Amino acid sequence: MNKKSMSKGIIKDILIVAIGVLAIWIGLQVAFGTQNPFYVVASGSMIPVLQVYDVLIVQGHEPFEDIKVGDVIVFNRPSGQDRVIVHRVASIINDDPKIIRTQGDANPASIPGTDFPITKEEYIGKVAYVIPQIGYVTQILKPPMNYIIIVIVVGIMIVKQISKKKNDKGLNINDLFTKNNSEQTENHFSELDTLEKDKEYSTHVESKPLDEDNSKNNSDKEQK
Template identity: 65%
Template sequence: MGKKSISKGVIKDIIIVAVGVLVIWIGLQIAFGTPNPFYVVASGSMIPALEVYDVLMVSGHEPFNELEVGDIIVFDRPSDHNRVIVHRVASILDEDPRTIRTKGDANPASIPGTDFPITEEEYIGKVAYTLPQVGYVTQLLKPPINYVIIAIVIGIMIFKQFAKRKEEKELPFEDPMDSENPDTIEELSDIDKIEEDTEYSESTELNNVEKNDESTETKSDDPTEHSEESKEEKKE
């Protein structure tokens, strides 16, 4: 029973954590308007504006048609869509349909197939916030370190369940006569008083019955005896 209850507790904790992470992730997606609000800078093409391992928070709520020269945007590489790139808008090539050209701040020129032509189809979002160097954490989460971290978290959950069970078993028994329970003592003392009062009332009732019996016997004396005694007194 103990192992089953512990496993249930661990599963419950894991579900709570998973649901919490999922709710937060969905909330961020709604808030930023993009399936993935976070991106990590992987190259130095935007130095000094963006450093490697900076984390970018990207907003998809910024319409593509309202982008201006100088904005830093995230987009799929137009040649094959198999790589995500973050560069600065360098110029507007066309308005119908809108097409733009980008360039990395550290690059000498725009690269065809990488920096242009960028249409709304390639556009992911505009960089809203930058978290400097936070991307180093992602390096720690790569295998096998991420599995170690998961194992540690599960181990902590199991230890917490064991500790909880141990505390429940070691809870001290509370003696109802213990002085630390004044309410119980008062209740017991009240019971004693009630018993004492009952004994007193019973003895009182017995005394009253005996007195009544004595008075009845006295009143029940034969009246003829009194009359005979009075006649003898008169004769004398």
């Protein structure tokens, strides 16, 4: 085989891979109703439910009006729209128009400008599936190879999930909170206070007290 034939073969293979990845990507966008159907967890604010480098599959077809307390959602940070956040819905502030407040499971409180006010404009989608630790690929490989691999893996996982209808082990985040796991869930929430604070979000909380009492409490802790 001469060099010209080899070059044509390589180009052909690259085109096949590119078309395949593009097809998977478009398919995921259509299936989940969002321009970016997956996100990589970048902080520890949702530990232990979500770990850093977990990949989230986001369902954009879930209407904002149907979001309820306890749902884990992905949204643009209200203050500045400069960051994508994944937190749990903590309360419904207003019904018409709907405004919600969120909070990271590992955070001591909701953060103004980050956790609320969340409206339909900030809402991206509800977390539908979690693929543990696959986001490490983004650290090992550089673009576009890391994204190609993630898209392929996510595509395969989704196809398998659809064909089985329901996975046996926890790709669906709702499986973490079924009746069978109610005792485990209660224990999880009771242990949140013992978790190490997420550095990024706890910095926001500590540097911007909500009231004078919080400021006093923070200063007392520093003296201790």
